[in-house]
Amino acid sequence: xxxxxxxxxxxxxxxxxxxxxxxxxxxxxxxxxxxxxxxxxxxxxxxxxxxxxxxxxxxxxxxxxxxxxxxxxxxxxxxxxxxxxxxxxxxxxxxxxxxxxxxxxxxxxxxxxxxxxxxxxxxxxxxxxxxxxxxxxxxxxxxxxxxxxxxxxxxxxxxxxxxxxxxxxxxxxxxxxxxxxxxxxxxxxxxxxxxxxxxxxxxxxxxxxxxxxxxxxxxxxxxxxxxxxxxxxxxxxxxxxxxxxxxxxxxxxxxxxxxxxxxxxxxxxxxxxxxxxxxxxxxxxxxxxxxxxxxxxxxxxxxxxxxxxxxxxxxxxxxxxxxxxxxxxxxxxxxxxxxxxxxxxxxxxxxxxxxxxxxxxxxxxxxxxxxxxxxxxxxxxxxxxxxxxxxxxxxxxxxxxxxxxxxxxxxxxxxxxxxxxxxxxxxxxxxxxxxxxxxxxxxxxxxxxxxxxxxxxxxxxxxxxxx
Amino acid sequence: xxxxxxxxxxxxxxxxxxxxxxxxxxxxxxxxxxxxxxxxxxxxxxxxxxxxxxxxxxxxxxxxxxxxxxxxxxxxxxxxxxxxxxxxxxxxxxxxxxxxxxxxxxxxxxxxxxxxxxxxxxxxxxxxxxxxxxxxxxxxxxxxxxxxxxxxxxxxxxxxxxxxxxxxxxxxxxxxxxxxxxxxxxxxxxxxxxxxxxxxxxxxxxxxxxxxxxxxxxxxxxxxxxxxxxxxxxxxxxxxxxxxxxxxxxxxxxxxxxxxxxxxxxxxxxxxxxxxxxxxxxxxxxxxxxxxxxxxxxxxxxxxxxxxxxxxxxxxxxxxxxxxxxxxxxxxxxxxxxxxxxxxxxxxxxxxxxxxxxxxxxxxxxxxxxxxxxxxxxxxxxxxxxxxxx
Numbered sequence: 083x084x085x086x087x088x089x090x091x092x093x094x095x096x097x098x099x100x101x102x103x104x105x106x107x108x109x110x111x112x113x114x115x116x117x118x119x120x121x122x123x124x125x126x127x128x129x130x131x132x133x134x135x136x137x138x139x140x141x142x143x144x145x146x147x148x149x150x151x152x153x154x155x156x157x158x159x160x161x162x163x164x165x166x167x168x169x170x171x172x173x174x175x176x177x178x179x180x181x182x183x184x185x186x187x188x189x190x191x192x193x194x195x196x197x198x199x200x201x202x203x204x205x206x207x208x209x210x211x212x213x214x215x216x217x218x219x220x221x222x223x224x225x226x227x228x229x230x231x232x233x234x235x236x237x238x239x240x241x242x243x244x245x246x247x248x249x250x251x252x253x254x255x256x257x258x259x260x261x262x263x264x265x266x267x268x269x270x271x272x273x274x275x276x277x278x279x280x281x282x283x284x285x286x287x288x289x290x291x292x293x294x295x296x297x298x299x300x301x302x303x304x305x306x307x308x309x310x311x312x313x314x315x316x317x318x319x320x321x322x323x324x325x326x327x328x329x330x331x332x333x334x335x336x337x338x339x340x341x342x343x344x345x346x347x348x349x350x351x352x353x354x355x356x357x358x359x360x361x362x363x364x365x366x367x368x369x370x371x372x373x374x375x376x377x378x379x380x381x382x383x384x385x386x387x388x389x390x391x392x393x394x395x396x397x398x399x400x401x402x403x404x405x406x407x408x409x410x411x412x413x414x415x416x417x418x419x420x421x422x423x424x425x426x427x428x429x430x431x432x433x434x435x436x437x438x439x440x441x442x443x444x445x446x447x448x449x450x451x452x453x454x455x456x457x458x459x460x461x462x463x464x465x466x467x468x469x470x471x472x473x474x475x476x477x478x479x480x481x482x483x484x485x486x487x488x489x490x491x492x493x494x495x496x497x498x499x500x501x502x503x504x505x506x507x508x509x510x511x512x513x514x515x516x517x518x519x520x521x522x523x524x525x526x527x528x529x530x531x532x533x534x535x536x537x538x539x540x541x542x543x544x545x546x547x548x549x
Numbered sequence: 550x551x552x553x554x555x556x557x558x559x560x561x562x563x564x565x566x567x568x569x570x571x572x573x574x575x576x577x578x579x580x581x582x583x584x585x586x587x588x589x590x591x592x593x594x595x596x597x598x599x600x601x602x603x604x605x606x607x608x609x610x611x612x613x614x615x616x617x618x619x620x621x622x623x624x625x626x627x628x629x630x631x632x633x634x635x636x637x638x639x640x641x642x643x644x645x646x647x648x649x650x651x652x653x654x655x656x657x658x659x660x661x662x663x664x665x666x667x668x669x670x671x672x673x674x675x676x677x678x679x680x681x682x683x684x685x686x687x688x689x690x691x692x693x694x695x696x697x698x699x700x701x702x703x704x705x706x707x708x709x710x711x712x713x714x715x716x717x718x719x720x721x722x723x724x725x726x727x728x729x730x731x732x733x734x735x736x737x738x739x740x741x742x743x744x745x746x747x748x749x750x751x752x753x754x755x756x757x758x759x760x761x762x763x764x765x766x767x768x769x770x771x772x773x774x775x776x777x778x779x780x781x782x783x784x785x786x787x788x789x790x791x792x793x794x795x796x797x798x799x800x801x802x803x804x805x806x807x808x809x810x811x812x813x814x815x816x817x818x819x820x821x822x823x824x825x826x827x828x829x830x831x832x833x834x835x836x837x838x839x840x841x842x843x844x845x846x847x848x849x850x851x852x853x854x855x856x857x858x859x860x861x862x863x864x865x866x867x868x869x870x871x872x873x874x875x876x877x878x879x880x881x882x883x884x885x886x887x888x889x890x891x892x893x894x895x896x897x898x899x900x901x902x903x904x905x906x907x908x909x910x911x912x913x914x915x916x917x918x919x920x921x922x923x924x925x926x927x928x929x930x931x932x933x934x935x936x937x938x939x
Contacts, residue, residue: 084602088573089629096570099563125619274562290650485653487714494653522561529565531646534677537639538656538802539630 084246084544085332086284087537094119095336098242101149102340103265111237111260115339118240122205132173137236139169140214143228147221148228159222166218171210177207183540206246208404214239217253219375221366226254234260243336248331249347249367251264252374256342262309263341273338280331282442283529285535286495288325291317292543299457310483311470315450315492319459319498323351325480325545326365352501355441356430357421357448366402385481387427394426410464417504421448478527484507492501563770566617572634580632588799588848591631635804642803648805652687653714658801666754667797668712669703670719671677674929679725682928683732689876689937690736693906695917698774699733700740701726702759702767702880702924705752708745711766721925729928740774740920742767753809756795757926758851759825761786761812761883768887775873775918786812789840793850810848813840823868824889829861837862839886854882860902864889872909874898876921876937884922900933907939 083090098117105113123130143258150158180372183197199361220226229235238260298306298314306314332346334442337344351364361369382395396414402415433441454471458464469475499505509517577594577905584591600614615621625863633639647655655658656796659668674682702720704712713720726743733739751763759767765782773776792921793809817839818824828837837856846851855862864885871896875881883896886932888895896914898907911919921937 086635087626087630089626092566092570092573092633093629096567113594124622127617127619192688267552267555267559268550271550271558278562437686482717482718485714485718488715489651489653522558525558525561526565529562531642533569534639534642534646537633538643 083121085329085336086281086532086536087223088533088539089538091281091533099339104482111231111234114242115233115240117246118237118242121242122240122245126202126203127372131250132204135239136170136173136210136214137232137239140166140217140239141232141235143169143232144221144228144235145219147218148514151222154386161217163222167215168214170451174207177201179403179407205395209248209250209293210239210245210369212250216371217376220252220254226257229257229260231347231410239435241337241342242497243333244339244527247326248365249330249333249344250371251344252371255345259342263343266342267303269338269341269343274336274520276338276533277335279526280333280335281325281326281532282320283328283331285328285532286528287493287500288321288323288328289495289535290493290542291324292321294486294494295321297486299478302483303463303470305502306467306470307480307483308470308473309479310486311454311467311475311488312450313483313490314467315457315471316494319352319450319453320494320501322457322545323501324455325495350501350503352446352448352449354445355438355511356425356433356445357418358425358430359447360445361418361422361487365479368401376400391423405541406458406459408454409461410459412453417452417455433496450526453537503524570632573629573632575635575711576632577607577628577921579865580628584631584637585848586637586743586794586799586802588796591678592624592627595621597621614755616631621880628814637639637802640802644802645804648803653717655803655888658797658803659706659714659717659719660801660803661709662714663712666709667801667803668706668709668720668759669797669800669926671706671721671910671926672719672893672929673721673725673925676728679728679929680732682934683729683734685762685937686737687933688908689919689921690734692938693911693916693919694737695911695919697736698738698740698771698918698920699729700742700771700774700920700922701729701928703743703903703921704925705757707745707759707925708751709906718891725925725929730784731770738774741769743813745770750806753795753851754791755793755798755806755809756851757797757924758795759880759883761814764880765814765887768884771888771920772885775920781891782814782845782887784814784816786814787816789813789852789868796849797852811845811853813886815839815890818865818924819886819889821868824864824866826888827863827865828856828857828859829863830859830862839864839889851879858899858902859897860899862897864892864895864897866890866893869893872896874914874919876900876907876919876923878923878927878931880924881922900931900936901938904936905939907937 083094085091101113101117102110119130122133143162146162147159147166149427150156150162180196181198184198187196188194188198217226217229217235221228229238238256240254242252242254257375281409294317295314298310301310301314327348332347334344345367347367348364349363349366351360352361354360375394375398380396381389382393383390385393397413398415398419400415402412405411405414433444449467451471454467455464458467466475489545512520580593581591582593583589595615598614598617599616613623615786644655645841648660652660657670659670673679686697687697689785703726706717706720707723710720723743726741730739730741737818745766745768746759748762748765750760751766752759753777754883789811791808792812793811795809798806801888818840824839826837826839828835839855841853841856844850844856849857866889869890869892871892873892874896875885875898877889877897877899885895894914896910896916898910910916923931
């Protein structure tokens with residue numbers, strides 16, 4: 083199930099709130115677990131089995147790690163962690179990468195060496211396998227307590243607000259809240275606001291702008307003009323940001339309605355002045371996951387330069403391929419590896435002295451080129467698209483560009499402003515009387531418009547199937 | 550935020566979602582069958598068939614049901630969206646807010662500059678596709694012994710190009726007609742209609758069809774092309790409906806656009822009541838009329854011309870001369886009353902519903918001339934043109 087649909091908003095969410103709040107405090111995790119499973123099983127009921135397997139196996143491994151540690155059997159504990167990591171990675175590998183590898187192996191071999199399975203990708207698998215992996219590792223490291231109650235643990239694994247598109251929550255950040263969380267009306271009201279903002283970002287901005295990207299994605303690369311190619315990438319950059327951060331906002335908002343407090347996932351990424359800064363602001367929970375569970379264990383930056391570069395290479399290759407089983411994602415990851423190494427070794431220091439706008443232009447340029455690599459999966463097309471961006475396309479500008487530019491100008495302008503904290507800062511400056519009067523109007527307007535776009539529903543893609 | 554204010558915000562949100570939740574459940578219990586506005590059947594509650602779960606291929610082994618495959622849920626989602634309370638109003642609201650945002654299109658429809666004309670996107674066929682389609686016309690001309698004429702009704706976006714948003718990409722720029730003309734074999738007589746169509750009355754603003762006036766302009770050019778006089782007709786146009794919302798309007802929800810009017814020019818039964826219409830809706834002849842006024846009560850009011858789509862319809866006029874067969878699409882229905890004034894017989898043949906040999910039919914019925922007449926967009930998309938060569 084996805085959030086931005088009429089049946090989620092007006093049926094499922096109503097049932098969730100009703101059931102959750104009439105259930106006595108002690109049984110709320112159980113109620114939530116059942117509701118989570120309905121949410122997950124909605125599209126692919128059979129895949130609920132993956133959830134059961136995940137809960138059972140990670141729960142057992144957590145217990146195993148603790149027991150080994152209590153008995154002083156560190157090797158056993160390590161083995162248990164390794165086994166849990168292997169299970170989770172194998173799960174992800176099987177569903178997400180098997181067909182990709184099989185396709186490439188078969189193409190190399192010239193005959194069918196590996197069978198292409200064609201299973202649909204379980205929604206959100208990249209997010210929840212990472213979440214559950216963090217549990218056993220944290221238990222082993224002593225950063226998290228062992229969860230002895232399988233229902234509570236199951237609630238963590240399946241928690242529907244962030245199950246399918248993040249933020250990726252580490253067990254230790256939720257540990258306390260799973261057992262004791264406050265349900266206050268303040269929290270609920272702030273959740274309502276956050277959810278509505280997220281819904282509006284996804285439905286009113288991301289979907290609207292996504293249609294522009296679809297036009298350019300479908301344009302044969304031989305007909306792309308330079309300005310057209312950049313307009314397309316601009317549209318994709320804005321679509322992805324509002325889609326993804328809108329989803330995170332909705333998750334955070336829904337979490338608050340249920341008494342949870344999740345960590346932030348975005349911090350105005352397009353304000354960055356370098357690729358390094360971009361990754362501190364974009365998909366924060368993923369960056370932090372890789373840092374904590376991959377980069378630091380490899381030695382992080384506290385090693386000699388060549389080893390550090392190797393560590394970065396591993397992390398960025400992994401980050402790239404995490405986004406989807408396709409070569410362009412790997413290239414996109416390696417692209418950031420190169421940028422980050424260059425910035426880390428010398429560029430950032432030199433840029434410090436330059437005026438701020440140089441940094442903004444530099445970063446936005448690189449981010450957009452990166453999104454082109456990210457967005458165009460077909461290799462032949464990617465080459466053509468990049469060529470067009472750099473002036474080797476079918477001319478500089480054409481009538482189509484003029485039409486689409488004029489047609490989308492207002493929404494693009496709104497989106498550009500909305501990707502800065504400007505509106506938020508202005509809102510904060512409003513006198514209490516004014517914002518108190520304005521807030522309900524803005525909320526209802528957001529909900530009404532989002533509902534109108536959802537009911538019309540001709541265009542509502544879900545971008546994270548590949549993740 | 551004070552506690553009181555938080556309660557207010559919480560209640561506001563809950564009233565909104567629970568209010569529509571209750572209304573939605575009521576509507577789902579009393580579902581609408583048909584949407585007048587969208588001119589389509591709405592999704593109904595799907596029937597749940599659990600079926601057996603089997604594991605030959607682990608995940609895709611489902612038999613006899615729509616549950617494990619997720620189909621039930623998909624159908625249910627469509628049901629919810631289709632039966633959502635105030636659906637028509639939400640669609641209008643969306644179209645309106647798109648317009649306020651400066652958008653010049655919604656759901657595949659351009660908003661004309663005058664604010665009142667709607668254009669469905671037009672996508673011409675690729676060069677090789679068009680060549681294939683023209684090949685079918687050629688094969689008809691090679692098949693039959695009577696002259697074959699071919700003509701395309703230009704898209705509204707070509708005739709009314711001045712009303713389009715600037716630089717609109719998905720429009721008819723005439724290149725398709727030019728290419729079709731060039732591709733037509735020497736046995737095919739190409740009749741150009743672009744030059745004949747003009748003025749504010751040529752098309753409906755809310756529909757893709759030509760109006761009766763447009764059809765008359767087309768008739769003049771076709772009549773000359775078929776070797777006739779293109780006779781001037783001076784009947785008083787008769788207003789049949791002033792509440793016609795066409796299919797283009799339906800797909801974009803432009804609530805601010807005024808309805809079209811439908812006129813007829815040729816009186817029922819022709820000049821002296823001598824024109825008779827025989828319809829073949831299901832193979833057997835049925836008495837018909839030029840105008841089926843009962844169709845004015847439904848959404849698809851254009852179908853009042855000859856009663857809408859049908860496999861075969863024959864118009865007979867004992868005062869006319871010659872027998873014409875028109876390979877038709879719906880544009881021919883409002884044209885046919887004019888043709889019936891000149892020809893003894895006009896046969897409207899729809900390829901979609903006919904699998905018998907066209908050549909045979911032409912021979913059996915003593916047809917003198919065959920006209921293949923399509924709108925540019927139908928000719929680009931119809932999958933039955935290969936039957937021209939049967």
